[in-house]
Amino acid sequence: NAGVTQTPKFQVLKTGQSMTLQCAQDMNHEYMSWYRQDPGMGLRLIHYSVGAGITDQGEVPNGYNVSRSTTEDFPLRLLSAAPSQTSVYFCASRPQVGGGSSPEAFFGQGTRLTVV
Amino acid sequence: DAKTTQPPSMDCAEGRAANLPCNHSTISGNEYVYWYRQIHSQGPQYIIHGLKNNETNEMASLIITEDRKSSTLILPHATLRDTAVYYCIVRVAYGSKLTFGKGITLSVRP
Numbered sequence: 001n002a003g004v005t006q007t008p009k010f011q012v013l014k015t016g017q018s019m020t021l022q023c024a025q026d027m028n029h030e031y032m033s034w035y036r037q038d039p040g041m042g043l044r045l046i047h048y049s050v051g052a053g054i055t056d057q058g059e060v061p062n063g064y065n066v067s068r069s070t071t072e073d074f075p076l077r078l079l080s081a082a083p084s085q086t087s088v089y090f091c092a093s094r095p096q097v098g099g100g101s102s103p104e105a106f107f108g109q110g111t112r113l114t115v116v
Numbered sequence: 117d118a119k120t121t122q123p124p125s126m127d128c129a130e131g132r133a134a135n136l137p138c139n140h141s142t143i144s145g146n147e148y149v150y151w152y153r154q155i156h157s158q159g160p161q162y163i164i165h166g167l168k169n170n171e172t173n174e175m176a177s178l179i180i181t182e183d184r185k186s187s188t189l190i191l192p193h194a195t196l197r198d199t200a201v202y203y204c205i206v207r208v209a210y211g212s213k214l215t216f217g218k219g220i221t222l223s224v225r226p
Contacts, residue, residue, distance in 0.1 A: 107159030
């Protein structure tokens with residue numbers, strides 16, 4: 001299993017450009033999420049999805065769009081990149097189970113984005 | 117989800133046990149304690165979690181106090197590769213998000 005795969009690993013954008021960060025998982029996990037991490041800070045949740053067709057906002061959603069058309073993929077779109085979006089982006093997935101079970105999350109290796 | 121408090125940093129000698137503390141005084145009865153670590157800007161890695169009993173796996177042990185207001189992650193024989201930021205997170209079992217604080221930076225010295 002590849003786990004959680006993020007592409008690209010590095011990206012430089014000009015202000016105002018748009019792009020999509022890709023995230024794919026092959027574990028059939030229902031729950032997927034996007035985080036950003038700025039220097040010296042912990043991870044902050046951008047958007048998350050509890051299943052195909054269902055998305056919701058996290059802590060810092062402004063400037064980002066997501067969609068979830070399949071269980072495997074959860075792309076993150078920057079419609080008009082700004083320097084404030086320079087960050088490292090992590091995608092995560094985990095099963096969505098109940099009944100007291102508490103599964104761990106699996107993270108991708110990150111996409112390092114610089115907006116100039 | 118309950119908030120957690122961790123010291124910003126600590127160090128330990130290679131081969132010795134590393135005891136990483138975490139306070140979560142507002143934890144609710146249905147909230148688990150999770151530990152993740154992040155090695156040099158890689159994606160966070162799950163270590164261990166528990167509800168109220170002590171837990172052990174191949175990576176670490178988790179000791180939760182009886183009142184559940186604090187916990188300790190124990191790396192029994194720290195190596196240089198354990199140098200990382202360790203995050204203590206408290207959350208309910210399912211349906212909720214992982215909220216990361218700043219974590220504790222563990223430096224293992226030779």
